[in-house]
Structure formats: structure tokens, C-alpha cells
Amino acid sequence: MVESRLESLRLQPDASSDRLDEWGHFFASSYLGDRVDPLPYERPFGGDMTRRWVDDTLVVRFKTSPYRARYRRNSDAGDYVGFLASWPPTGEDVQWRDDTPVMSLHESMGIWDNAAVAEHSVHIVKEQTVLFVPKEALAASGYRSGQTYAHAVSPQARPTARVLADLLSSVLSQPAAMSAADALAIRNAAVGLLIGAIRPEELADSKAVSDTMRQRVENWVNGRLPFGPISPSDAAAAHGISVRSLHRLFDGPGRSFGSMVRSARLECARQELLTSMSTVQHIAARWGYSDMSHFGREFKRTYGMTTTEFRALHHTHPQAG
Structure with missing residues (x-):
């Protein structure tokens, strides 16, 4: 705050x-x-x-x-x-x-x-x-x-x-x-x-300053994810920088502001699969995934197993209905 x-x-x-x-x-x-x-x-x-x-x-x-x-x-x-x-x-x-x-x-x-x-x-x-x-x-x-x-x-x-x-x-x-x-x-x-x-x-x-600012942006994103979609303009305005400067913070091989947000969102979903009894559909929707097939592919690509396999491994079972 x-x-x-x-x-x-x-x-x-x-x-x-x-x-x-x-x-x-x-x-x-x-x-x-x-x-x-x-x-x-x-x-x-x-x-x-x-x-x-x-x-x-x-x-x-x-x-x-x-x-x-x-x-x-x-x-x-x-x-x-x-x-x-x-x-x-x-x-x-x-x-x-x-x-x-x-x-x-x-x-x-x-x-x-x-x-x-x-x-x-x-x-x-x-x-x-x-x-x-x-x-x-x-x-x-x-x-x-x-x-x-x-x-x-x-x-x-x-x-x-x-x-x-x-x-x-x-x-x-x-x-x-x-x-x-x-x-x-x-x-x-x-x-x-x-x-x-x-x-x-x-x-x-400016590497040292950029590293500090990038960490602050990532922390801000993690705190805002439960409240809905996050746009680059929202993140830039919250930190007093331009959208262009925001994208430069995450400019690197395989890295971008969008990919950071997607990774953070997927990790939040993974944590909820681990600790919640909610259905996969409910959890996916909560973290902004309207397409279950897309969510399933992203989860398996990132974590090497399906959501069903993940829950079975950690003995987490969804509620019925």
C-alpha cells in the first residue's frame, strides 16, 4: 500500500x-x-x-x-x-x-x-x-x-x-x-x-536501477493479480514511468512484461490447485483463463504434467459438483 x-x-x-x-x-x-x-x-x-x-x-x-x-x-x-x-x-x-x-x-x-x-x-x-x-x-x-x-x-x-x-x-x-x-x-x-x-x-x-524497478513492478503485479486483468499502462502509471520504459525493463531473451504477467498468473493458479478444493475450471477462470484447453496446455508445458496429475501427486482432490 x-x-x-x-x-x-x-x-x-x-x-x-x-x-x-x-x-x-x-x-x-x-x-x-x-x-x-x-x-x-x-x-x-x-x-x-x-x-x-x-x-x-x-x-x-x-x-x-x-x-x-x-x-x-x-x-x-x-x-x-x-x-x-x-x-x-x-x-x-x-x-x-x-x-x-x-x-x-x-x-x-x-x-x-x-x-x-x-x-x-x-x-x-x-x-x-x-x-x-x-x-x-x-x-x-x-x-x-x-x-x-x-x-x-x-x-x-x-x-x-x-x-x-x-x-x-x-x-x-x-x-x-x-x-x-x-x-x-x-x-x-x-x-x-x-x-x-x-x-x-x-x-x-542504469542496470542497477532497472533491476530494482523491475522487482518493484513484479511485486506490484503479484499483489494485483487477484483483482483482475493487468495492462501495461496500469503498471506503468502505478510506477510513474512510460509504457515504453516499462517494456524496456523486461526486454531480454524470452522475457517480456506480458510473459512475466502470464507466468505470475499461472503460478497463482498452480498454488491454488495445491491448496484449494475448487475445481480446475473454477481456478482457471479465477486467474483469467477462459479457455480450459489453453490453460491445460500452458500448465503442462510449464510444469511438465497435467492439472489432474499434479493434484494426484499432491493428493489434492476437487469438490464434487
């Missing part, structure tokens, strides 16, 4: 202690932590934060007074990397680990592994935008947890990083309501641009 949630919180300089605690929790969860250790706020302290989940990615923008904070990560935080996407730079931002500064982002963007308990400090009033992306989405780019805790990304050397910053700013300015197709298209664009910012050579042949 693709989702897009937009949330915001504003902290006035004269806020109460309870409101300040509320800000701390909101701030921590926006960095995928479950809490922030007591912050040495200098009063008056103010802030304005907006965040948006776009499928499995999180975009956060905030403006605050100076601070330094230590986060306690929740169990899911380690599955993400963070990318500071503010451009142009609006103030010094330092990442800390074990009381040692590991990355200064005075004039750069940067990426960090979100698994470690870390400190984060901002020395002047600033506004910044951060993108959190699942590590599995970046695995194809060559990023591996543990390679480095944090490193800067030069926006001058990585035009994709500047484009990504513009995209994220636009995402947060959109109305709260967003269709699933739009959310998925934005998510895929953000991940692709981030891969380009980290490892631009991966985009040269």
Missing part, C-alpha cells in the same frame, strides 16, 4: 515545557529515533518542522534555533540512510559519533548511516531538508552499511544532488492529498537521483 502522509509542528519561542517536550519527540521521530536525550536548548528556542512519508521514504524540512542533540534509534532506524539535501547551504551542520565529529557540512550535502547512536549539532539558525531512504533501495548502487559512517557529497560535482534538493522542496510544498501513483513516482525519482548523487556511474548503464 503506497502512502503519503504530511505532518507539521511549529514551536514558538515562548513555548511551555510540555510543548518543548512534544517538539523533542516530533523531532526525534522525524530522524527515525524513538527519543532525544534532554536537549540543552537555549531559551528562547523556536522551530518549524514539516515531514512527509512518500511510500517507504521520508522527507523532512525544519528551521530551528541552534542546538545539539543525541538520538536513541528505534529498531527500524538502522534500515535507513539519511541524506542532507539543503542547497544552497544555510548553516553549519556537524554529525558526531562517540564524541568525535565525523562530518562537517558547512558547504556540502552529505549522507550518513542511520544505524548508529549519534549526535547532531547546528551552530546557527538554519533551515534544512533531509531525505531518509531504505538501505535496500540503495543496495543496487553499491552502498553498504559499515563502509563509512558519514561522508559529504559535493553539490558542484553532483548535479543530481541539486536536482534532488529541488524535488524534495517541491514534495513538501504539495497539498496533503497525493495519489498512490504520484507518491510512487516521486519515491522512485528520489531514489534514482540519490543513487546518482552517491554513485553516478551506476546510472551510466
Whole structure:
């Protein structure tokens, strides 16, 4: 289920202690932590934060007074990397680990592994935008947890990083309501641009990105098959790509989008033959086969036996009538 949630919180300089605690929790969860250790706020302290989940990615923008904070990560935080996407730079931002500064982002963007308990400090009033992306989405780019805790990304050397910053700013300015197709298209664009910012050579042949997108399409098809026919235009729209790009994802010897859908449909029918007492005719019709002869030929060609032989082998017998 693709989702897009937009949330915001504003902290006035004269806020109460309870409101300040509320800000701390909101701030921590926006960095995928479950809490922030007591912050040495200098009063008056103010802030304005907006965040948006776009499928499995999180975009956060905030403006605050100076601070330094230590986060306690929740169990899911380690599955993400963070990318500071503010451009142009609006103030010094330092990442800390074990009381040692590991990355200064005075004039750069940067990426960090979100698994470690870390400190984060901002020395002047600033506004910044951060993108959190699942590590599995970046695995194809060559990023591996543990390679480095944090490193800067030069926006001058990585035009994709500047484009990504513009995209994220636009995402947060959109109305709260967003269709699933739009959310998925934005998510895929953000991940692709981030891969380009980290490892631009991966985009040269686009194989890594294509593999990731192809897997997402296949997962989407498997989830939609029970609800009826699937067209290339439906799949392309759901993933924010053109029909031509969709077909290119499955362009290979003996492979096409249509053949992938047919294989998935036949496998669903096979699984139901294995677990259901329904008749073969009922199962075939459920998975889009109106011609029983065609279904029988496809099943035998793929699995090397007839549906009757398959059920006999697995001791599955249909209901009478």
C-alpha cells in the first residue's frame, strides 16, 4: 500500500515545557529515533518542522534555533540512510559519533548511516531538508552499511544532488492529498537521483536501477493479480514511468512484461490447485483463463504434467459438483 502522509509542528519561542517536550519527540521521530536525550536548548528556542512519508521514504524540512542533540534509534532506524539535501547551504551542520565529529557540512550535502547512536549539532539558525531512504533501495548502487559512517557529497560535482534538493522542496510544498501513483513516482525519482548523487556511474548503464524497478513492478503485479486483468499502462502509471520504459525493463531473451504477467498468473493458479478444493475450471477462470484447453496446455508445458496429475501427486482432490 503506497502512502503519503504530511505532518507539521511549529514551536514558538515562548513555548511551555510540555510543548518543548512534544517538539523533542516530533523531532526525534522525524530522524527515525524513538527519543532525544534532554536537549540543552537555549531559551528562547523556536522551530518549524514539516515531514512527509512518500511510500517507504521520508522527507523532512525544519528551521530551528541552534542546538545539539543525541538520538536513541528505534529498531527500524538502522534500515535507513539519511541524506542532507539543503542547497544552497544555510548553516553549519556537524554529525558526531562517540564524541568525535565525523562530518562537517558547512558547504556540502552529505549522507550518513542511520544505524548508529549519534549526535547532531547546528551552530546557527538554519533551515534544512533531509531525505531518509531504505538501505535496500540503495543496495543496487553499491552502498553498504559499515563502509563509512558519514561522508559529504559535493553539490558542484553532483548535479543530481541539486536536482534532488529541488524535488524534495517541491514534495513538501504539495497539498496533503497525493495519489498512490504520484507518491510512487516521486519515491522512485528520489531514489534514482540519490543513487546518482552517491554513485553516478551506476546510472551510466542504469542496470542497477532497472533491476530494482523491475522487482518493484513484479511485486506490484503479484499483489494485483487477484483483482483482475493487468495492462501495461496500469503498471506503468502505478510506477510513474512510460509504457515504453516499462517494456524496456523486461526486454531480454524470452522475457517480456506480458510473459512475466502470464507466468505470475499461472503460478497463482498452480498454488491454488495445491491448496484449494475448487475445481480446475473454477481456478482457471479465477486467474483469467477462459479457455480450459489453453490453460491445460500452458500448465503442462510449464510444469511438465497435467492439472489432474499434479493434484494426484499432491493428493489434492476437487469438490464434487
